[in-house]
Amino acid sequence: MAGSEQVAWRRFAVATPWISTVVRLGLAVVWAWAGLAKISDPAVAAQAVRAYRILPEALVKPVGYGLPFLEVALAVLLVIGLGVRIVAVISAILLLTFIAAIASTWARGIAIDCGCFGGGGAVAASQTQYLQEILRDIGFLLLALWLVVKPRSKASVDAWLAV
């Protein structure tokens, strides 16, 4: 019936900012966790990057050292809710890059731990978890894409600024 459909639609419209709030904070936890796990040991973070055998040695350290801080910065922006749509777009690009990197490593037959949440580097061929790593990142990607479409959320700087 058209009436109940309308009600459902209105309910969804009311719920959306709340869903976006949960998604925003969820993605913030992911980035904070990923970043903080990698900050403690710069050498391990650099090796995790090197193990992919994609970047030239000159870029291994800048990426290994800078990426965890970038992830933490994304987490901070998501927590305060500043520029959620652009942060979500950047998150999605970053996650797509990670997925592509893991897939390429898998395709080339290199056995590594993705180093997504600390650690990383070579592992025994039987210890790789490429499928799980990619599925997990796709899950995170869906969170980011939700925020690209529905960036308005409660308790955010964006709402306060009314952008």
Added chain:
Amino acid sequence: MSEKNREGKRTARERMREERAAQQVKDARKKKMIVLGAVLAVLALGAGIGVVVQNNRSTSSTPKAAPAGAIGKKNLVIPDGPANAPSTLTVYEDPRCPACGAFEREFAPTVDQLQDQGKLFGNYHIVSFIDRHDSGKGSKNGANALACAQDSGYFRAYHDVLYRNQPDETVDSWKDKSKLIDLAKQVPGLDSPTFESCVNTNKFGGWVSAVEEDFDKSGYTSTPTVLLNGKPIYPKNGNDEITPDNLVKWVNEANQGKQLGATGSASASPAPTSTAAETDPNQPPASPAP
């Protein structure tokens, strides 16, 4: 009021409304640009600061202190046996790696013998990456203790004791440095205040990190990686499985017609052979060993 006048008023009001709307769109866009700028600034600044901070925190890949007698570029390799032997055995080993323990228990007597006969020069890369996977300190502490033993002139003997008493990979016994010092008591002459303080203060910690970074860059991804004259021979040399007998055979074949090196036990003194060139092609293997 004439028709005309009324029309003029309406268009004026409309124009004002349009202008206000346009202004609002402009303001909104300006606000959005400011937010975008702020976001990008935070991210760029964050990553930039990260690179600088981590650069300052990370240890230099050229260690300040290396154990006496270490050879190769940046003194990262521990030599064992005569430097003038015709063949070189390069071994990458992690003290916590069970496959390394198995390799050492099976091959150490043969390798020692070949070295003492002047046939083989051992080059040891003491890797420490298991700590990264299983979390812990045993690899790094063990590697540092091996460097301390080399510094005191007892590398081979301590190395053999260590691998004979290796804990399970997942048991991080050697996070407790006193266990490493206890094992040194099995090597006559090694345990001394100098050795104990070397182990306890992690004297060669920077060297251990540098050796690990060198391994990371080598393209070899597993331990033990064993090369005879630069060619991988573990677990197989071509189609042949490595066994003590095969190792002797391969070394003899490689040495055919060549002058043997100095003979005698190399474990008695550290080999002060910093001029010896290390036979390490530093090239990734065609296919990484499992």
